[in-house]
Amino acid sequence: MGAIVIDEPQTAAMGGNQPPMYVETIRRLYRKGADTQLSRIISRLLPGDIALVINSTDEMDEAADLFNLITQPTQAGETLQNLQEEYQIHIISSCTLERAVAVLENLPPDTRSRILSKLNPEVGSHIMNALGQETRKEVQSLLQYLPDTAGTLMTTQFFAIDESTTAREALETLRSLPYHEFVFYVYILDEQNRLVGVSSLRRMLLSPPDKRVGDIMDRRVHTVNVDTPQEDAAKLVTAHDLMAIPVLNDQGVLRGIITVDDLIHVIQNADTQSMLKSVGADSDQSQNILTQAITGIARNRLPWLVAPFLGGLFAAWTLGEFEETMSRVIQLSFFMPMIFGMAGNVGSQTAVVAVRGLATGVIQVSDYFALLMKETKTGVLIGLFYGVCLSLYALLVFKSSTLAFVVGISILSNITYAGVIASSLPLLLQRLGHDPAIGGGPYVLTTVDVLGVINYLMIATLVYGF
Missing domain, CATH: 1.25.60.10 (MgtE N-terminal domain-like)
Structure with missing residues (x-):
């Protein structure tokens, strides 16, 4: 048979990310x-x-x-x-x-x-x-069911049979059924319709026809309650590589299943919300920005920028308090963008790692001290590297060993405490019952910047003896 060519519109453009x-x-x-x-x-x-x-x-x-x-x-x-x-x-x-x-x-x-x-x-x-x-x-x-719970996400189209049913009877029943959204797992129920086990369709096909499904089922079933948050269900499916997860009521009765394709949307939405919050944007901005009013966008973003604005005012006041130090060694101002920017970047990196770890379950609140020690050691290592580089630059360009010592110690300490703050704040928010993603946004950067100004100028004042 020759090849069949179907004249369909192109579904992909040649230009990478360009739309078809x-x-x-x-x-x-x-x-x-x-x-x-x-x-x-x-x-x-x-x-x-x-x-x-x-x-x-x-x-x-x-x-x-x-x-x-x-x-x-x-x-x-x-x-x-x-x-x-x-x-x-x-x-x-x-x-x-x-x-x-x-x-x-x-x-x-x-x-x-x-x-x-x-x-x-x-x-x-x-x-x-x-x-x-x-x-x-x-x-x-x-x-x-309550919004954003497993009950609202589940489908009632699933295949369940009694545990006394044979493999042959189960397959014959399955063939006679109308379309079901998802038939990959076969759920086995007792006389009260309570879930007692699960079997893959493959296992049932390969089992002897007269074998009871109760004898071939797996009793270790991962389940969620109808009131379980959707994100928790998504984490469970992801952790165990499931194609679907059964949803039970408080009596253990099977009410429905959540398929992996529905949970993909939950995961995507959760990642989007987390990303928006981590940069201080409102969750409503996950919608198409082109369809939103400018006033609405500005209204959503303004509150998130209050903290950085107040932090900037405090940093400006702090600079005024160290005016004498700045006026005597004007070269100190040359290194401020470098020192504060590097600390902010390290803080952003650490916050993203912490927030993502909490979201995926890799990091727990109980892991705080282990995470703190690891981030402190990492910060010291990174700070030492860039501290040496910046000290050498200051020494070669400005011929001042004192200035080289100040900027080197400052970038080392700023990078180190940036990692400490950025790893601590999301876990603290999680412990208090708030969304840890908030800790990855302007709050971390503002805290790092304000403390960086104080730290840098205090070190300079002490070293120069003003």
């Missing part, structure tokens, strides 16, 4: 109002490719118009899953009731429930009443 060529093509056709051509192109794209086009727009109405060109409900549902939440909500809110129901019926239960929970109450209630009875009952069962 069809993105600009579709947006150009949209501006021209060429709906017929657009519909033909969109019908040939994969849902993920369509979502890429819609997510790249900065106009909500344009996003909704492009989405409405998708004629197949299944393709529309899969596309909606890949869209940013703000686009999902706007699109469903702007759809006709019939269209909204058709799309939502083609979504997994967890995604469907999450979108409905975010809609305007009046719009959401209107759509809920139009859903099928089974779908509506499924949505209501998921909406009973």
Whole structure:
């Protein structure tokens, strides 16, 4: 048989990180109002490719118009899953009731429930009443759980059987079932529907047909409760390389499963929030910045900059207190950007390591002293290296051994305590029940800078004897 060539639009541009060529093509056709051509192109794209086009727009109405060109409900549902939440909500809110129901019926239960929970109450209630009875009952069962818990993320589509079932019976039952979102693990229940074990589909296929699944199952099952935070569930799945994790209620009854693809979004969102907080940005800025009002962006960022501003004022006052030292040895001011900048960089590096370690579970609050000793030793080693380099520079350029000693000792001590502060603050915040990511932002840098000014000028005053 000869090779078959499918004339599909290009899904990747040649230019590395550049968007695929069809993105600009579709947006150009949209501006021209060429709906017929657009519909033909969109019908040939994969849902993920369509979502890429819609997510790249900065106009909500344009996003909704492009989405409405998708004629197949299944393709529309899969596309909606890949869209940013703000686009999902706007699109469903702007759809006709019939269209909204058709799309939502083609979504997994967890995604469907999450979108409905975010809609305007009046719009959401209107759509809920139009859903099928089974779908509506499924949505209501998921909406009973607290936001951001495992219960709201789980899907009720899973394959579970009684422990007395044979491998042959289990496989025959599986073949007769309609589509399930995820059938890789087979969950085994007792007479009270409590989870007692799990078996991989591969193990069941390779087992003797007459073998009871209760005899081949693994009783060591990693589970979460319906009230477990989603991020904790994501950490558990990541730590044990699971494809899905069962969700139980307080009685041990299996209520659903969370698949790894849903948890990937949780992990990505958590990483995004952590990154934004570490630089002092509000979590709302994880949304498309092009669709946000300038006043809103400024309002979100202003509070985070109060601490650096006050710290800068204090640093300016400190410099004024050491005015005599600065005026007598003007060369001291030449090295201030170097010394403070290096300490700030070391603080940023250490804070990122500490925050990331706490987020992944590699570092615990109980590891504080071990982390502190390691970062102190690392800081001393780095400080010695750059202290020697800076001292030699000062000695060669300014011919002053006193100045060389001051700048060398200052950069050594500043880098060392920067590591101590940056590793301590996130763990302290975690211990107090706050988000440790806050400790990786302006607060660390401000603290390091202010203490750096004091430390540098005090060393200079003491050494020069002013």
